[in-house]
Amino acid sequence: MPAHPFRTLLLASSLCALASAVDAAGAPPLPSAIAVTPAQARDDVRLAIAVAEAALPDLYWHQSPGEWDAAKARALAAAAGADEAMDVWTIVAQLMAHVGEGHLDVIPGDAAVAHQRATARLLPLDLHWSREGVFISGVHGGAAGIPPGSRLLAINGEDAQALLAELVSLSARDGRIETGAMRECPGRCYAVLRQRARGDEAGFDLHYATPAGESRRARVAAQPMRGRPPAAARERRIASLQWLSPGVAYLDVPSFSNRVYREAGTTFADVMRDLFGQVEQGGADRLVLDLRENGGGSEPNEAILFSYLVPEPLRRYRSVEARARTLSVASPSGQVLVHEVYDAEEMRGQQVLDGGRLSRLDRPPEGLTTHWTRAAPVYGGRLVVLAGGRTFSGGAELAAMLRHVRRARFVGEETGGTYEGNTSGYAWDVVLPHSGVNLGMPLLRFRFDWDADTPGRGVLPDCDVPPQVSEIGVQRDRAWRVARALVETDPAQPAACPDAGVLSAAADPAEP
Template identity: 30%
Template sequence: MRRHHFHFILAIILFSCKQPSKQQENPFTSATFKSLPKYPSEGLLSDFDLLVNSLKEGHTGIYWYSSAKSFDSLVSVQRAMIKDSMNGFQFYNIVAPIVAFTKEDHCDISLSDELKAFQRQQGKFLPLSVLNSGDDAFILSDTVSGHAFKGARIVEINGLPIKTIKEKIYKTFGSDGNIMSSKIVFLDGIRLAVEYAKVMGQPDSFNITVVYPSSEKQETVSVKPVTFKTLKAIETSVNVAYHTDTSNLPASFKCLDGNTAQLTFKTFSNSNFRKHSMNFRQFTDSCFNILLNAEVDILIIDMRENGGGSEGNEDYLFSWLTDKPYIKYDSVELSRFAFSFINYTDYAKDSDRIDLYKELRYENELTGSGRILRRKGIYTPTPPRAHPFKGHLYILTSGWTYSGGAEFCSLVREHTNAVFVGQETGGGYYGNTSGTLLELTLPVTKLSISIPILKFNLAVHKGIPGHGVIPDFEVKPSFEAFSKGIDQELEQALSVTPAVEIK
């Protein structure tokens, strides 16, 4: 929280020290944002309170990783920041940390259509595409304003360390629990530039300090911002230069040699499979029939881009990896059967609201403990196979592996001896809050918030609370490997000698 009132003596002392730039002080009050509407404090407070109350009422897992006391404490701090005549960006940066504090990746906040249009038409962006590795960010763009920055590591932008910038941006979007892998990978490519513009500001120039890995030479260069159209062109050129896989196929299968096969699932979404004239279950069955008939001994399942999809596909895939009975969920919990804020959501239409409430009543019941849980028999996990794959199993994971993709990984970790390679999954080990999402639109500022209402508690016990599946072999992204087209996680998996077979 910024403090604006100082004792006179303290103010003199601070004035003599290095002062933060104007951009850091008031990043969204410059002439750049003059055309944006400003909202009265009454309207902003009304939107703020609606958001907070809706999260408390609808988000079933809101206190899974944080206490009610800590949440309310943050709410009090952020609410006190609201002033009269704020624009949408300023308000976004007040409420986004509250949404992020739910610590659920399915709970998102989006700019209004007006702010999105502003970004597309008038936005000023860093002319960069990057690869993140921990706190570091390496520039993928070939040239920036005539400067050959490719491969350079960013040290500072406009006087702020890149680590500080990332930490501030991280506070505006959530991840499951305390998982950082999903936040790190989310800022890859041009997304660092996009999020910087939303959170840090849109100045008329950027002083970028970089270090060149080959020489360790440090240099600070002033560059001009670019439009969103130019930023997208940078993204395209980087994808071409680094032969980035832009295939939209939801899944693929290939034999790497006579004894090793790779099965890739980028999604579990049935609609995505149908879009490509594929059927998830038919595809999965055919792959495992090939594996069993060919007596392939080593299977690598690539889940690095799998953010989930249609419920049930994760355990359908898992059923091919075990012949032992298992329980998928301890419980699936609903927050309530009806919502006071429903008229501000995508279920505001009478027919939509009635259908939603009917479905919630049909699938869930109020138990003696006072909890609303999914009725028995509504969902039954796929039973194990009589003849599953019993060879050596490797799972490739990343921060993009979440929701149903992470649930699959949790089941595999819990019930097999599979070896995990890559980064911690972006999805929590013990489940997530997802399923039906209520898209809340704040009536004054028009910011949009996705509120998940079903808490899926996986029947697993081997994980670390607040984290995802931790890989057995962690692979930290490397610019050198990326620039050469080396698949680090796959290479690591292939280099590990099979030790034990899955149970």
């Protein structure tokens, strides 16, 4: 059976570069906006609705039928005012964000992205989102006088909570989790999404508090998007081990992607075998596992890592279901779209339920169980896990398994994936014909074999330490320092969270 390709969030960082064509005068031509009529917009929205209703194994996992009906009505009403492709993207993105499936991608077409890149004017701020507030991480154009690190209180009278609600409404997310959108939309991302949803704005009335706590206001003009570089691509790294002190190890696992390990000339299984061999040989009895950058990758790598931390196999999935072997939808124009979920070989691992639904059999190599053979050596010492909004898909699954068996304590923030499972795996990619919007619909419902105390939420930290704007890009940040202090605490002492405020970065030893 092919590996289950966990997918990560795709937001504004996926914007495409403009073509390098030039006109006769030597200047690059400005791409034209893709015009749509309200009738065409409505057809695209109706097709998106039909694909979701035909493909998602459980459309009502994170919403009620009544809530979905109301969301559809709002989307179809909004289509009456659409006249550009990006309007359709906004409508469909808000509709699908309401579904609560973080692997559900809604991406504007290349032409719409090129037009935005060439002509749009943006909020001249880079932003860092946190449970502690919204902070300014970078300034551009007329905002150059605002001190980076300032806390943003309002834009045009809309407070920080309203801004976060807008960000979340335009972003794919699991359940009711906000941290995924926070971490996947750094820098200029909110400015890009805001312009897509609102169009160009002449200027912005800003209310902010400086790092010194002074309340200030400023009026700033919009800045051309073509003057704002996109965020740097995320570094692709394989797992690594560091020794912090005798008996104390730090294991960073930023990805479960087989591709990342292939490009490094190895495999995930081989790297885990080697690293845990080093853990045993070095006599580690305290381990910090960093999953903050782990957005998933390939099944069953999260289970392989679990097997080095928990010896006994765990029935992790209650079920893995798909709606049917073959999906079909008729577009408003009468075109029939057909998608095959499983081929004949894959069907051998499925049982057919009433109504044609498919459910995975509990057979190796994946099945419903974490691992079928014991790993060696298995680490049995104290474990602290660093996690956050980018801990998604397979990364969030591992966090949920470790939480369920009470194997570790967690430091950081809520994971980006829900504690009860996700809808991911294979996807049905559909291009909406009039707007060019790309819709990626996840097809497999991975339901864990346990229930959440609070449905629709991720694994919550034992020690709540959200990232700070002053430590963007810093691995050994205050959450890292809390995790290290926690794992080194005397077992005879009460298991209280160390005070992040008194753990100085200057006190950390240099990296090995």
